[in-house]
Amino acid sequence: xxxxxxxxxxxxxxxxxxxxxxxxxxxxxxxxxxxxxxxxxxxxxxxxxxxxxxxxxxxxxxxxxxxxxxxxxxxxxxxxxxxxxxxxxxxxxxxxxxxxxxxxxxxxxxxxxxxxxxxxxxxxxxxxxxxxxxxxxxxxxxxxxxxxxxxxxxxxxxxxxxxxxxxxxxxxxxxxxxxxxxxxxxxxxxxxxxxxxxxxxxxxxxxxxxxxxxxxxxxxxxxxxxxxxxxxxxxxxxxxxxxxxxxxxxxxxxxxxxxxxxxxxxxxxxxxxxxxxxxxxxxxxxxxxxxxxxxxxxxxxxxxxxxxxxxxxxxxxxxxxxxxxxxxxxxxxxxxxxxxxxxxxxxxxxxxxxxxxxxxxxxxxxxxxxxxxxxxxxxxxxxxxxxxxxxx
Amino acid sequence: xxxxxxxxxxxxxxxxxxxxxxxxxxxxxxxxxxxxxxxxxxxxxxxxxxxxxxxxxxxxxxxxxxxxxxxxxxxxxxxxxxxxxxxxxxxxxxxxxxxxxxxxxxxxxxxxxxxxxxxxxxxxxxxxxxxxxxxxxxxxxxxxxxxxxxxxxxxxxxxxxxxxxxxxxxxxxxxxxxxxxxxxxxxxxxxxxxxxxxxxxxxxxxxxxxxxxxxxxxxxxxxxxxxxxxxxxxxxxxxxxxxxxxxxxxxxxxxxxxxxxxxxxxxxxxxxxxxxxxxxxxxxxxxxxxxxxxxxxxxxxxxxxxxxxxxxxxxxxxxxxxxxxxxxxxxxxxxxxxxxxxxxxxxxxxxxxxxxxxxxxxxxxxxxxxxxxxxxx
Numbered sequence: 174x175x176x177x178x179x180x181x182x183x184x185x186x187x188x189x190x191x192x193x194x195x196x197x198x199x200x201x202x203x204x205x206x207x208x209x210x211x212x213x214x215x216x217x218x219x220x221x222x223x224x225x226x227x228x229x230x231x232x233x234x235x236x237x238x239x240x241x242x243x244x245x246x247x248x249x250x251x252x253x254x255x256x257x258x259x260x261x262x263x264x265x266x267x268x269x270x271x272x273x274x275x276x277x278x279x280x281x282x283x284x285x286x287x288x289x290x291x292x293x294x295x296x297x298x299x300x301x302x303x304x305x306x307x308x309x310x311x312x313x314x315x316x317x318x319x320x321x322x323x324x325x326x327x328x329x330x331x332x333x334x335x336x337x338x339x340x341x342x343x344x345x346x347x348x349x350x351x352x353x354x355x356x357x358x359x360x361x362x363x364x365x366x367x368x369x370x371x372x373x374x375x376x377x378x379x380x381x382x383x384x385x386x387x388x389x390x391x392x393x394x395x396x397x398x399x400x401x402x403x404x405x406x407x408x409x410x411x412x413x414x415x416x417x418x419x420x421x422x423x424x425x426x427x428x429x430x431x432x433x434x435x436x437x438x439x440x441x442x443x444x445x446x447x448x449x450x451x452x453x454x455x456x457x458x459x460x461x462x463x464x465x466x467x468x469x470x471x472x473x474x475x476x477x478x479x480x481x482x483x484x485x486x487x488x489x490x491x492x493x494x495x496x497x498x499x500x501x502x503x504x505x506x507x508x509x510x511x512x513x514x515x516x517x518x519x520x521x522x523x524x525x526x527x528x529x530x531x532x533x534x535x536x537x538x539x540x541x542x543x544x545x546x547x548x549x550x551x552x553x554x555x556x557x558x559x560x561x562x563x564x565x
Numbered sequence: 566x567x568x569x570x571x572x573x574x575x576x577x578x579x580x581x582x583x584x585x586x587x588x589x590x591x592x593x594x595x596x597x598x599x600x601x602x603x604x605x606x607x608x609x610x611x612x613x614x615x616x617x618x619x620x621x622x623x624x625x626x627x628x629x630x631x632x633x634x635x636x637x638x639x640x641x642x643x644x645x646x647x648x649x650x651x652x653x654x655x656x657x658x659x660x661x662x663x664x665x666x667x668x669x670x671x672x673x674x675x676x677x678x679x680x681x682x683x684x685x686x687x688x689x690x691x692x693x694x695x696x697x698x699x700x701x702x703x704x705x706x707x708x709x710x711x712x713x714x715x716x717x718x719x720x721x722x723x724x725x726x727x728x729x730x731x732x733x734x735x736x737x738x739x740x741x742x743x744x745x746x747x748x749x750x751x752x753x754x755x756x757x758x759x760x761x762x763x764x765x766x767x768x769x770x771x772x773x774x775x776x777x778x779x780x781x782x783x784x785x786x787x788x789x790x791x792x793x794x795x796x797x798x799x800x801x802x803x804x805x806x807x808x809x810x811x812x813x814x815x816x817x818x819x820x821x822x823x824x825x826x827x828x829x830x831x832x833x834x835x836x837x838x839x840x841x842x843x844x845x846x847x848x849x850x851x852x853x854x855x856x857x858x859x860x861x862x863x864x865x866x867x868x869x870x871x872x873x874x875x876x877x878x879x880x881x882x883x884x885x886x887x888x889x890x891x892x893x894x895x896x897x898x899x900x901x902x903x904x905x906x907x908x909x910x911x912x913x914x915x916x917x918x919x920x921x922x923x924x925x926x927x928x929x930x931x932x933x934x935x936x937x938x939x940x941x942x
Contacts, residue, residue, distance in 0.1 A: 440937070440940055440941075440942050443942065444941070444942050449941075449942065452938065452941075453937070453938075453942060454937070454942045460937060460942065461933070463937070463942070464884075464933040464934070464936060464937050465933070467881075467936070467937075467940075468881050468884050468885050468933065468936070469856070469885070471860070471878075471881050472856035472857070472859060472860050472881070472885050473856060475568065475856075475859035475860060475863045476855055476856050476858075476859040478568050478859070479568035479569070479858070479859040479862065479863075482567040482568045482569050483568075483569055485567070486567060486569045496851070496852045496855055499848075499852060500852050500856070551845070553848075554844065554845040554848040554849065555841075555844070555845075555848075557848035557851060557852065558841075558844035558845065558847060558848045559844075561848075561851065562824055562844075562847055562848065562851060563828070564824075564827060564828070564838040564839070564843075564844045564847060565836070565838070565839055
C-alpha cells in the first residue's frame with residue numbers, strides 16, 4: 174500500500190468515527206454554516222463538536238503548516254481529505270474569510286510574528302475576519318481608495334470609511350487597505366493593515382439589501398489606532414497583496430456557477446415545478462432555456478476542472494480566474510431568473526410559509542450582487558481584454 | 566482522467582498543426598475551389614503516410630489504435646485550416662462503423678485497407694434536411710439471394726468520391742423505430758445506384774444517392790440484420806465529437822485572426838482594439854471558446870474511456886460548439902467589417918464551413934433536445 178492509500182484509510186476511519194451524524198448532509202438552511210469567531214453562533218452542539226474536532230487536527234485549514242495550527246497536508250493528501258469528506262457528505266467544519274482570504278495572504282506575504290499571532294486562532298475558529306476594501310468612492314476603481322493612515326511613529330491613526338464589509342458587524346478583526354502615502358501615485362501608496370474590530374473608533378453599520386438581508390456593512394473608521402507591527406508585508410506595498418487577494422476572491426465567487434454535488438440540478442428543479450408532458454418538460458419555451466443553461470453549466474464545470482488540471486500538469490496558462498468569475502456569476506444569475514419563471518406568480522411571495530419566507534425571491538435578488546462583488550463582470554472583461562488578449 | 570493532453574497527443578497536435586498549415590492551408594482550399602475538386606488525392610496520400618487513416622483502426626487490424634483524443638487533435642487543426650479530405654468520411658466514419666458493426670471477416674478485409682489508404686468510404690444516413698437517424702425509410706427488402714434497396718439518401722459526405730458506400734436501411738419496422746435498421750456495404754457502381762454531387766456553401770460537396778432496386782447479397786450486411794442502430798448511433802457519437810473538434814478549430818482560428826486584426830486596424834486615429842465596446846465582445850468570445858475547449862476534450866476522453874455518459878457529453882459538446890461557432894464566425898465577419906464580407910479575405914470562409922459542420926448529424930436544436938430527452942425532461 175502506498176503512503177497515500179494508508180492516509181486515505183486512516184482519514185476515512187477518522188472521519189467515520191468523528192463526523193457527527195447531523196454534519197453528514199448538505200447545509201439546508203441559509204446562513205447556518207459555521208463561521209466561528211468570538212461570538213460564534215452554533216446551530217447545534219454537533220456543529221460545534223465537528224468544528225472543534227477538525228480544528229484539533231488542523232483540518233479546518235488542511236494545507237497550512239502544522240506550526241501555525243494547520244493540518245500540514247500536501248496537495249495530494251488534501252485532495253484525499255476532500256474526497257473522503259465528499260464520500261461522507263461531510264459539511265465544511267468552518268467557513269471563514271480567515272481561511273479563504275487573509276490566511277493565504279499571511280502565509281505568502283506576512284512576517285513570522287504575524288503568522289504566529291493570527292493563523293492559529295483562524296484554524297481554531299476563534300477569530301472571525303472581515304475585509305475592508307471598497308469605499309464609497311472606490312468600488313471598481315479600488316486603487317482610488319482614500320482611507321488615510323497617518324504615520325505616528327510606532328503606529329498609524331486611520332480615518333475613513335469602508336463599504337461592503339462582509340459580516341462587518343459579526344467579525345472580530347479586519348484586514349484593511351489604507352493609504353499610507355498620499356503623495357505617491359495611486360497604487361504605490363497603499364498598505365494592508367490588520368486591526369481588532371473592538372478598537373475605539375471602529376463602527377460597522379449593516380446595509381439592508383434589496384433581498385432584505387444584511388450580509389454587508391459600511392464601516393466607519395474614526396481615529397483608529399493601528400500598530401505598525403500589524404502591517405502585512407512592506408509599508409506602501411499593499412497593492413500587490415490586494416491584487417493577490419482579489420484574484421483569490423474571484424476564484425471563490427466564480428465557484429457560484431457550479432452546482433453543488435448532491436444538490437438538485439436546474440432540470441430536476443424545473444421538472445418538480447412544471448411537470449412533464451409526453452416525456453418533456455411541460456413548458457416548451459422554458460425547456461429550451463433549461464437545456465441552454467444545463468449545457469453552459471456543464472461546460473463551465475468542465476472548464477473549472479480543466480483549469481485545475483492544467484495548473485497541476487504545468488500545461489498552458491490556464492483560463493484565468495477573471496473568466497471563471499465572469500462566467501460563473503452570470504450563469505448563477507441566469508439560473509435564478511429561470512427558477513423564478515418556473516414558479517410564476519408564486520415566486521413573488523415574500524412572506525409566507527409556502528414560500529419558506531420568500532426564500533426564492535430573496536435568493537434571486539441576492540444573486541444580482543454576484544456579478545458586482547469582487548469586481549463587476551465589466552471589470553472582469555477588462556482584465557481578460559488587457560491581461561490575456563493584450564488589447565490596450 | 567485529467568482534462569489535459571498527454572505527451573503523445575500533444576505531439577500529434579503539433580505535427581498536425583505543422584503539416585496542415587504548410588500543405589493544406591486556406592490557399593489550398595482556394596485552389597481546389599478553382600479546379601472544382603473536393604479534396605486532393607496527393608494530400609490524402611500524405612495524410613495516410615503519416616498514419617492518420619490508421620488512428621482509429623485497432624492494432625490487430627493494421628491500425629494504430631490511438632484513440633479519439635488523438636484523432637480529435639488532427640481534426641481540430643483541420644478546422645483551423647478548413648482542410649477537406651477523406652479523414653472524416655473514411656478514417657472516422659468508415660473505420661468506426663466497420664469496427665463497431667462488422668464481422669471479423671469484414672473487419673480483417675476492410676480495416677487494413679482503410680489504414681493503408683486503399684479504401685475510401687461514405688456513410689449514408691440522412692434522408693431529409695434534418696438529421697433524424699431513427700426516421701429513415703429507405704427499405705431493404707429480402708430477396709432470394711440477399712436484399713434489394715430502394716430509397717434516397719441525402720447529405721452524404723464524400724458520397725460521390727468514395728469507393729465503398731455504407732448504407733443504413735430499414736429491414737423491419739417503420740420510420741421512427743430504432744429497431745429494424747440494418748447496415749449494408751454497397752458498391753457505388755452497382756446497378757440502380759445514382760449519385761448526384763451537390764456543391765455546398767463551404768466549397769465542398771455532398772451527394773444525394775438514389776437506390777432504385779439495388780440488389781446486394783447477404784455478405785453485404787454489416788453486422789446483424791435489424792440490429793444496426795446501436796453501432797450507427799455509437800458511430801454518430803464519434804462523428805459528432807469530431808465535428809465539435811473541427812468547430813473548435815474554426816472558432817479558435819477565427820478568433821485569433823480577428824484579435825490580430827483588432828491590433829492592426831486603425832480608425833479615428835487609434836487601433837480599434839482600444840475600444841471597450843470591442844474589448845468586451847472579444848473577452849466574452851474568448852471565454853466561450855475556453856468553455857468549448859473543455860467540452861471537446863471531455864467528450865473525446867469519454868469516448869476513449871467507454872464512459873456511459875459519453876453520448877450525453879457528446880451532445881453537450883456538439884450543441885455548445887454549434888453556438889460558439891455561430892458566435893465566432895459571425896463576430897469574425899462583423900469585427901473585420903467590410904473586408905470580412907469579401908472573398909479576398911479568408912475570414913468569411915469560417916462561417917461558410919462552420920454551418921455545414923454544425924448541421925451535419927444534428928445541430929444545436931437536435932443535440933439540445935437529445936440531451937434533455939436522455940436526462941428525462
